[in-house]
Amino acid sequence: MNPRPASSVRADANRRRILDVAVAELLRDPDASMDQIARAAGVVRRTVYGHFPSRDALIEAIVERAVAAVESAHAAGREGIDDPAEAVASSLLAVWDVADRYRLLLSLAQRSVTMSGIRERLGHVHESGMEMFRRGLEDGTFVSPLPTRALGYVLEGILFAVMEAVNDGVVPAEKAGRSTAITFLTAAGLPASQATELVTRVADRRVATRATTDG
Amino acid sequence: MNPRPASSVRADANRRRILDVAVAELLRDPDASMDQIARAAGVVRRTVYGHFPSRDALIEAIVERAVAAVESAHAAGREGIDDPAEAVASSLLAVWDVADRYRLLLSLAQRSVTMSGIRERLGHVHESGMEMFRRGLEDGTFVSPLPTRALGYVLEGILFAVMEAVNDGVVPAEKAGRSTAITFLTAAGLPASQATELVTRVADRRVATRATTDG
DNA sequence: ACGATGTTGCACAGTCGTGTGCAAGTCGGG
DNA sequence: CCCGACTTGCACACGACTGTGCAACATCGT
Numbered sequence: 003m004n005p006r007p008a009s010s011v012r013a014d015a016n017r018r019r020i021l022d023v024a025v026a027e028l029l030r031d032p033d034a035s036m037d038q039i040a041r042a043a044g045v046v047r048r049t050v051y052g053h054f055p056s057r058d059a060l061i062e063a064i065v066e067r068a069v070a071a072v073e074s075a076h077a078a079g080r081e082g083i084d085d086p087a088e089a090v091a092s093s094l095l096a097v098w099d100v101a102d103r104y105r106l107l108l109s110l111a112q113r114s115v116t117m118s119g120i121r122e123r124l125g126h127v128h129e130s131g132m133e134m135f136r137r138g139l140e141d142g143t144f145v146s147p148l149p150t151r152a153l154g155y156v157l158e159g160i161l162f163a164v165m166e167a168v169n170d171g172v173v174p175a176e177k178a179g180r181s182t183a184i185t186f187l188t189a190a191g192l193p194a195s196q197a198t199e200l201v202t203r204v205a206d207r208r209v210a211t212r213a214t215t216d217g
Numbered sequence: 218m219n220p221r222p223a224s225s226v227r228a229d230a231n232r233r234r235i236l237d238v239a240v241a242e243l244l245r246d247p248d249a250s251m252d253q254i255a256r257a258a259g260v261v262r263r264t265v266y267g268h269f270p271s272r273d274a275l276i277e278a279i280v281e282r283a284v285a286a287v288e289s290a291h292a293a294g295r296e297g298i299d300d301p302a303e304a305v306a307s308s309l310l311a312v313w314d315v316a317d318r319y320r321l322l323l324s325l326a327q328r329s330v331t332m333s334g335i336r337e338r339l340g341h342v343h344e345s346g347m348e349m350f351r352r353g354l355e356d357g358t359f360v361s362p363l364p365t366r367a368l369g370y371v372l373e374g375i376l377f378a379v380m381e382a383v384n385d386g387v388v389p390a391e392k393a394g395r396s397t398a399i400t401f402l403t404a405a406g407l408p409a410s411q412a413t414e415l416v417t418r419v420a421d422r423r424v425a426t427r428a429t430t431d432g
Numbered sequence: 433a434c435g436a437t438g439t440t441g442c443a444c445a446g447t448c449g450t451g452t453g454c455a456a457g458t459c460g461g462g
Numbered sequence: 463c464c465c466g467a468c469t470t471g472c473a474c475a476c477g478a479c480t481g482t483g484c485a486a487c488a489t490c491g492t
Contacts, residue, residue, distance in 0.1 A: 263482095
């Protein structure tokens, strides 16, 4: 009565590996063919179709995973923080770890007409972000010529810009998250010194918490 | 001995229109087919091949034009300004007018392996930008945790982010250029009030100069 | 009206990607 | 050792796009 009868151990591993590799491959080229993905996963095209009935289905599975990852990272980062600037910093640092998946999501949303619902699925994240920005602008923490909603675009833009810089070796990966957070908060009108201090504090708390949890 | 013998008036107009429409179409979908472009230009696919031997040739022509536009806008904006922050502001405002073409260039560069030389062709612009950033960081005008070269990525990111916001109707087109400039300068560490004042002054000078030139 | 130039519509070959079918493998556990 | 689940390698049909050839226009200047 085993639900996973026999050699499906390899099968599951394959499925997972295909998903992982597909993320990397689609990140490199959003139009990557099934063959490219299959070969990159060390598997034949036909095998991929054994796990996913169509290209769209494969992408759908990836999207599902990615949305969940982004959503949970954002929620975890925001959790229990009232101060707008601090909430933004913490959430941004948390999302930074899954930024590649976030980037892929928007890259796919721009392409597939089918997948244009992606932005809706990230609705919670965006709304939550908007609310942080709105509060920050209202209490004067943030200063910007841009309307609240546009700050979300800018955050995205800076996030992806630094990611690309990291890919090109212009920015060291370890510093990237903090630099991104500082840069965005500064762009939002927070004085540079204050942004630096805040982000440093939040980031250090993050590593401390993680060390406690892990060890 | 007329170099443009006869009905090439329409022909030239067609060629130009195809180029213009292709920019818009490729901006909407970087993988737009020759048929899509042709129809959008009110012409049959075969006609496009009458002007450009291949898809790559068409794109090449577009790239040529776009690089020239971006380069000249940037140069004109920078011209004769010594102060780093002011130079950045002025150049950014000038480039804003051709930002769609700039965006298309990078969009194409990411795609076509053939066209990966685009970033090289924009070398002058990038180097010039780097030099402005470097000077600003050195004299303390700019403050950022990011290395000089990464500021270029951030500028690009903010530029495109606001463009997208304008497309989505989140930001009014008239204010977009100024807001972009202010936001970037603020991100580069310039105090918000100072950035606003500087950009307003530079932008007003721009319109004044243009009015004088036009009228 | 004529001729050069450009446009159109159609047919065609070639390439690439998708999705499916099927027979011959391979691998692990009972 | 053998059974069942998975994988492989090939076959195919199908559609979309590119690039070319050619004959039938349309249009403008002379």
